[in-house]
Amino acid sequence: MIKAGLIGLGYWGPNLARVLHQTSRCEFTACCDLDPRRLEKITRQYPHLKAYRRPEDLLDSDVDAVLIATPISTHYEVARKALHHGKHVFVEKPLADSTARAQELVELAEVVDRKLMTGHTFVYSPPVVKVKELIDSGHLGDLHYLSFSRVNLGLYQKDVDVVWDLAVHDISILLYWLDEFPVQASSFGRSCVQQAKRDVAYLWFQFPSGPVASCEVSWLSPQKMRRTCIVGSKRMVVYDDTDPSEKVKIYDRGVILHQPETFGEFQLTYRTGDMVAPNLANTEPLLIEIEHFFNCIETGETPRTSGKFGAGVVAAIEMANHGGWQPDVALAEHGEVIVTGGKR
Amino acid sequence: MIKAGLIGLGYWGPNLARVLHQTSRCEFTACCDLDPRRLEKITRQYPHLKAYRRPEDLLDSDVDAVLIATPISTHYEVARKALHHGKHVFVEKPLADSTARAQELVELAEVVDRKLMTGHTFVYSPPVVKVKELIDSGHLGDLHYLSFSRVNLGLYQKDVDVVWDLAVHDISILLYWLDEFPVQASSFGRSCVQQAKRDVAYLWFQFPSGPVASCEVSWLSPQKMRRTCIVGSKRMVVYDDTDPSEKVKIYDRGVILHQPETFGEFQLTYRTGDMVAPNLANTEPLLIEIEHFFNCIETGETPRTSGKFGAGVVAAIEMANHGGWQPDVALAEHGEVIVTGGKR
Amino acid sequence: MIKAGLIGLGYWGPNLARVLHQTSRCEFTACCDLDPRRLEKITRQYPHLKAYRRPEDLLDSDVDAVLIATPISTHYEVARKALHHGKHVFVEKPLADSTARAQELVELAEVVDRKLMTGHTFVYSPPVVKVKELIDSGHLGDLHYLSFSRVNLGLYQKDVDVVWDLAVHDISILLYWLDEFPVQASSFGRSCVQQAKRDVAYLWFQFPSGPVASCEVSWLSPQKMRRTCIVGSKRMVVYDDTDPSEKVKIYDRGVILHQPETFGEFQLTYRTGDMVAPNLANTEPLLIEIEHFFNCIETGETPRTSGKFGAGVVAAIEMANHGGWQPDVALAEHGEVIVTGGKR
């Protein structure tokens, strides 16, 4: 059985530990954090774990796979070392703090022939998978536009702004659904509370096959919103992650443009049909994600949120942040930054 | 008593007719439309009205004030004629289809010394006035940002796109609240159903005193939203015009940035207090607006949504449409495009 | 064409007048009210109407059908006179202020061979008709129970309590859906603001085929609710009349009772499927109702909310008010108090 180690026991690490302990797809044997109190706490909970303070020491142990939940600025360094040690690597989102570094990790993983996966958990959640099915099956028709709102009061991250913290979720969902990379992007925001750290931002994306997308993210909003509207030529969907029972609503609605006869004006009519909220599985996305990682190691399959996928998310963020940045040559040569299935 | 005539009996005109009939502030004596069926219908309802097919004929009559609810592309021409005839003029929003024409009307009204007012009805609605009071009184603190969503399925306008149809509401509210003109603006949208007519769009504004604003407008959305979030340093407000009973919610919430002692990191804490939904008057904005018009004619007062105000709204739309357009010299010379009270 | 007259121009009468004017199924020729100001107002709006102050004078005129929207305590007297004058009669709900009087009207209408219909408008509304279809088609399975909430702040009626004002709606819907008369009923309430006039009440009904029902009605509630939950063995429905877009939601949910094998406990499992909110027609129930009245006069068909149906509603209210009152012999002899179609 695959032996797995966990590096980073801060905010998110304990969730990974719980799932690594829960699954039968790996043997969870080691953990690592600079802070001895965190190590003490986790080994009290999982007494069989070997505890390390330095990542290098864990990497020198016999684990086959490493999961990295350290601060974002350290992702690149820790993942690089882990790959050099011949480990399969799972990195929490975002894969790295720049496209260049993310891309370097992708290339390194290919060279050392190890799995590199990014922890974009939402891509494994039942409502997001359901919308993907609706898009891919043609149920929604051609996609017109997508509008994301992810706002709430807090939680401020120490090392990144709200785009790197919250928009990264929406962009991963967007790239998973559309399976293509934006040709143009832009962003707009403001640092309200702290200097030079945006706590509210808006991002725009233009996709090659037509659709446009907007993401609104904020740490400074009185009401929590986790709302995405997906508008297709045949049907429209609202995915609201705060709704306890009906997260996905499919509206059989649209506008029909009638060709004018001989001469005269175009006529528009509205079509309104039933709304359906499909029943969704009640499975934990994090568990599905982690088991998918170990599955891919065993079968050789490319993870749905591979390193390349994660690099694409980082590239899209940088593109929006730089307001129209085009994917550079290195990325273009790979020609398939965003591969989320067999499509491209 | 002021004699009033109404030009344009299409979609909106009958609402103006109803209110002109209802108020005791004017004598509603004449109406005008190219379509004789519309004239027949309105005179059946208000038998005392004189009916004209040509605007010129109504303008030659003894009315003191004219209300214009014709298609947007004709606003300029009809309003110009009305001012030349020495009438006080109320023009439905937007004032004109370009800043230059709107500005020309503003100057003409000054030359002929007649009132020019734009029909931005929302500016007279109780929730919008309540938020204005909260901002002006300092109750919200410094404004961080404002986020508007005005989306629904339909109603497509024949001669304009969704920005000129829907965003014009949000921009009028925004300029009324902030009482200043944006220094930068941008927009992004897509023509999904018809060619070269955006049915979904996003607009961004940067205001000189700090706040940023975003407007999302769509004719192609499965759920109706009329939601505005106003975030200040002391309090936050959600104004939801679709809520039947609690349109304005004031949240006593915020983030406090603690200065680090001697050295160390900045600390953030969240403040969460009560939420208050103030009771709002149940008055009809359109009636208040129309009576305000006749009041201003009688007292000489400048209307809250004066011609200048309306020209500012048109200028802000053009600024966003051109993605960063700066107010030109002519506008700057007037130096007070947006006067919504005694402030400037 | 049928000539129709309207008696009673208080709160509800003007709505009937508007619809009588709008439909092409009758000639609306006469109206009547004790208050000359109401008569003046209505004849200004509909100048062709003959106006009467005394019901007798209207009944002496050549109208074929009379619609009665007077205070409840006068329904019996006015309807009786109208039937004696050989008019077809539409009486606003409730048909009369006692079962005995309602029953007398039913019998009288049979004797004089005229249509008697009760104005239970909700029975003609698209969501109520949709739920009826779901029940009758077996889509919901066997009905377990129904729970109604109809509460808001005001509007107090002068001559009746909240049961006669609000519960009458729910009971008409209930009898229409179930098509049978309760075998047992009870009620419980309180007069909070005025003496001896309940402003909050709860009613319980037991139906012969199994289902039970509860109605909560209140004039003294901070939030408006118009919510009905219909629970069947196969599916469950929530009908929320305050929801602007999804008034009917059909839940494919239930509990399955598994027979124990050999010995042991019963096992229960929960079934959760999709939720569907069917698209509903956007027709005005009042217009449908009024046109149904004139249709029935012409075709001889029995109205869906016939006099007998209306007498059943009154009997069910009295049954609940008296806490277990059983339908008396006279009613039982007719054997078909609740006829809502061709079923019985």
Place this chain on the structure above:
Amino acid sequence: MIKAGLIGLGYWGPNLARVLHQTSRCEFTACCDLDPRRLEKITRQYPHLKAYRRPEDLLDSDVDAVLIATPISTHYEVARKALHHGKHVFVEKPLADSTARAQELVELAEVVDRKLMTGHTFVYSPPVVKVKELIDSGHLGDLHYLSFSRVNLGLYQKDVDVVWDLAVHDISILLYWLDEFPVQASSFGRSCVQQAKRDVAYLWFQFPSGPVASCEVSWLSPQKMRRTCIVGSKRMVVYDDTDPSEKVKIYDRGVILHQPETFGEFQLTYRTGDMVAPNLANTEPLLIEIEHFFNCIETGETPRTSGKFGAGVVAAIEMANHGGWQPDVALAEHGEVIVTGGKR
């Protein structure tokens, strides 16, 4: 420090274990369950615990206090033994399966001079405490009525019906708020899925100081509701436990009855003011409850949800189930069945 033991590790027991482990107000030393797998699981989690299969053995140990989370039918027997062993006793709600047995436990606890407390956790939750303050301070005026809805799909209990499972919560809240015992009660329900076990029920209560109350409970409802409406003469409150952020809403609304002058009708006017959703503490009710138990042991204070309080809840359920049952002599002699503070 008080040594505490836990009997019963089924559905609810593990929650008590977690809190007993978390608090510093006791030493959690022993646990007991008939099922060895449950014992093994809990001792893996809390290795310092002594594990017993027989309650008697735990009671023979040196624990000072015992918490009982066994099936309802065993509460009486286990609690009785624990009191005879001189332990302080906390019993999960309901205290016993009959008023007589509950009352016997109350008397026994007095005889052996040990604390007896019932686990009515909601009484310690911030929204319920907030409403209690609003009532006691007179902020709501005189209470007119209270309306509870506690419905959802599942969770069926094995040994009791929906009244003993769900209504027990509402009744505990009701008795805590009103601080008096009903003079009359009634209930109505149906066994839909299983025989002789109600899965939907309605309860009515009449309180001596005036207010009436209704409780709707169901295991067979498509939407989850946890809604309570409290209507007073000055203000009205909606307490919705499913609302993630605004569980308590206080409406400054009411109806004013104007005395008629000399002669004429009573006039009613409606008063509508602001709505306030007070900020509520984010504390865990279960922890507060358990720490209150140990506090009471140390200080001698009577628990807010004492044995007497718990016996009152059981008596109110029986009263409703028997449809008007009056508290018997034994209960009346104590004269203070419902003591929820220092008031009586």
